Amino acid sequence: MSEARTDLVVVGLGYVGLPLLVRAHEIGMRTAGFDISAEVVAGLGAGRSHVADVPHSAVADMAAAGFRATTDPAVIAEADAVVVCVPTGLTDGAPDLSAVRAAARSVGENLRPGTLVVLESTSYPGTTEDVVRPILEESSGLVAGEDFHLAYSPERIDPGNEVFGVRNTPKVVAGVTPLCAKHGVAFYGRFIDTLVVSRGTREAEMAKLLENTYRYVSIALVNEVALFCDRTGIDVWDVLHCAGTKPFGYAPFQPGPGVGGHCIPVDPVYLETAGVSAGFDFRTLSAAREVNERMPHHVVDRAERLLQDAGIAVEGARVLLLGASYKPDIADTRETPALPVASGLLKSGAEVVYHDPNVPEFAVGERGLRRVEHVEDGLREADLAILLQDHACYDPVRLVASRCLLLDTRGKLAGENISHL
Ligand SMILES: NC(=O)c1ccc[n+]([C@@H]2O[C@H](COP(=O)([O-])OP(=O)(O)OC[C@H]3O[C@@H](n4cnc5c(N)ncnc54)[C@H](O)[C@@H]3O)[C@@H](O)[C@H]2O)c1
Structure with a gap:
């Protein structure tokens, strides 16, 4: 030795x-x-x-x-x-x-x-x-x-x-x-x-996959509820607020523009693969994936509808993404929903810029997006801003006061210029 x-x-x-x-x-x-x-x-x-x-x-x-x-x-x-x-x-x-x-x-x-x-x-x-x-x-x-x-x-x-x-x-x-x-x-x-x-080791491995898949499936459920509420004119954020007051039997999850990070969107694929090897079909997982993967496209659709309703052509419109990381106040952009949102808007011909204090560079494929240094400047120049991450630096009062047309995917803002997911 x-x-x-x-x-x-x-x-x-x-x-x-x-x-x-x-x-x-x-x-x-x-x-x-x-x-x-x-x-x-x-x-x-x-x-x-x-x-x-x-x-x-x-x-x-x-x-x-x-x-x-x-x-x-x-x-x-x-x-x-x-x-x-x-x-x-x-x-x-x-x-x-x-x-x-x-x-x-x-x-x-x-x-x-x-x-x-x-x-x-x-x-x-x-x-x-x-x-x-x-x-x-x-x-x-x-x-x-x-x-x-x-x-x-x-x-x-x-x-x-x-x-x-x-x-x-x-x-x-x-x-x-x-x-x-x-x-x-x-x-x-x-x-x-x-x-x-x-x-045994299999139980420990499975426990970890269960923990993260539980989050993934629960987020899919509230995402789908948000899609339904958008279709039927129900305020999903009020629904979540009310349901969240139940002191037992309900764990609150929030809808959003998509699921990101190195774990939550990835680990269910490991579980699904284990299912396939065992000849077992995890149907909850495939349904949850379908819903979660639809969310960034829903955000792009909503953004395009908002621009059209305001009489602004999507092609050439300047859209500011607020938050590029996959969760608030971190620098990690792995699997971030900001990527498919930016990609969808670029495909429609919009000019996409972003603000994120923790993410110095952000690219869609080879195409680097311009980073806005100060939120206020970005809001002044944008036709539409999309709040993707609820970073602590995003002061609701100042965002609302900017008068910029704003799509809030996190349910944090209220005002005449604000639309929700
Ligand atoms: N990041 C999280 O929040 C988190 C939480 C729980 C579990 N996990 C799991 O933990 C594991 C690690 O995740 P992470 O986020 O720390 O990854 P990471 O990418 O931050 O770090 C992994 C490191 O491993 C190194 N590496 C790659 N191949 C190697 C090799 N053959 N030998 C030595 N080093 C090697 C890489 O260079 C990198 O520095 C993953 O299985 C992940 O799913 C991550």
Whole structure:
């Protein structure tokens, strides 16, 4: 065994991996990180955080305590625990586990007996046992549950959430054997307040997919209610306000221009794919997807109708998008509904500009959109503005006072110049 041991090596230093390292460092763990991105590693090496919830000072503090990020997987050999937090996105609309497979190979090739290996990436049931385990065993020559410990623990981080972070969000942990689960619990129990041990890795993988699919399907329901209310002249925001006062049996969700981010629109596809493999048809999921994917088109339709009603030709009209990220007050634009909305408006010949304090550049394909620096200037020049994200900087009073024709997809504004989703 190597002389210099590291308590934790995180593989994949992004939105999930970096906050985990920061929390482990807070309780005095010796930490290191492996990432295939030279840019990510160089940034962290220079004391810079590329994750909005992690301040630069936290990276600098870790570095002062000996943390190092590297593109050399040999660092894994020093670890007592290795946690894999690599992306599990979609390629051509289908689950893509290539990063998980590559990371498992890097871990396996550097694995020492006695190490705890945990997968945190979201994926379908069976990923830990049937995908990760064989790669680890084959590339290391070691056996899970005998020579090393293998666990799955889905990440629940909610970027931008100031109440729930790594420490106080209960964490589900599962082992491929009861002893592996014990090692997982001993590791996370050092820096997470509440742990929930699931029966096996498949249950933990499925629980994560259920959590995010629950959001996806619930959002689809309120989106469809919003479409119905638009058709029938019912004020959907008042409906939601009234329903939301029920103190039991109802969890409020908001309609919007579409579902974005790396998880909520992606994870149901993993579940659907697992269904297909098992010969099972998840009908709720396909219906929810159809509704959610219709929303950006509905916003474009509404915008075009508003312009036409105001006597403005869509072709050549200047439309200002307020908010390009997929949720309020973050910089992340992955799967953002702003993209299909902008794309639809451009196709109709509108000139599309955007404002977002956190998103310095935004493009539809090769076409970069002009960024408006000050909201007031943008509103003055626009024929129509569309509130896509409810960023804290968007003061309702000032937006309404601008007199600009405004389509509010978030139910935040009221005034003569305001139309709602
Ligand atoms: N972002 C969230 O809010 C969130 C919440 C819960 C769960 N998750 C899940 O956590 C996982 C990671 O998501 P993320 O948002 O942190 O992704 P991310 O893209 O922010 O970061 C992933 C990092 O992994 C690196 N990487 C890719 N392939 C690698 C490899 N083979 N070896 C080493 N490093 C590699 C990338 O360079 C990147 O820096 C995903 O499965 C995601 O679904 C994300």
